[in-house]
Amino acid sequence: MAWRYPMRTIYLAATAACALSLAACASDMQSASSASAMGSPASAAAAAAAPTTATAFIAEAARSDMYEIQSSQLAQSKGSSQAVKDFAAQMIRDHTNSTQIVMAAAQQAGMNPPPPPLDARRAGMIRQLQGASGAAFDRMYLQQQLMAHQEALALHSGYAQNGDTPQLKAAAAQIAPIVQQHLTHVQGMQPS
Template structure:
């Protein structure tokens, strides 16, 4: 049960810290965090697609792969426009642990874990993009963050209904 509560506690801390955390984020930091988030979404969705029997979950996972592939391309293009070098994305430690937990889970337990992880991941992604959209330091990246916000909001609404 603790592996489910830890991500929720992190999200709660981010939400509570909201206005205090409204300091500008460096463009390189935003690019790295957005890339890690998209990489996690694609990898976790590919894992679930390999085993799930749930058609709705399959549709959602396919949508995650498509949308997060697009957002990665959009962030890369905006970073290039801003003159920022984009290194290959790398999972953050919590994301790597979540992928490992998904690999270890089987059947419907994997499906449930994926949905729970998606809720937390999308809450965190929404906060990231909203924050950079409002307080970012690079105009091209602020514009792309603004365009990503409604997509992530849609994903979050979808997964919360699962």
């Protein structure tokens, strides 16, 4: 009987260590998404932690594109600069196309998942944009675009490298360079 207490203590300590590890991974993912994308250790960690299952990749790619389209539709109506409106038009066009690429690849792989709803974090970002106007809107939109494209690049690069479905890996590999172009473009638009 004397051994039960130490085993329980060990079990609780191991459980706590696992919880802390998961929290650290989540923190690393947030750091990775806010770090500069290509070549940074944080982006490599984010790419390594990207979903590797087809269903998780499809859902996250759909949410990412949905956010891009909705936020960019707002930017076309609320943006104060023509550069922001032009960038938003390109985002709507390119992210509508990337959704079509992923869904076509999913169908080729025998999958037909329904589009997931926008997640709470991205819905909150949309609400923030809805409450902004003028130059403040432009700054917020561009900052969100920077973060969103860092995340999207990690998602597509990571799945292209480590995904479990060849058709979707090829789609992710096709989309990643386009997302990199968007990221480079939005980095150049950031206020100094």
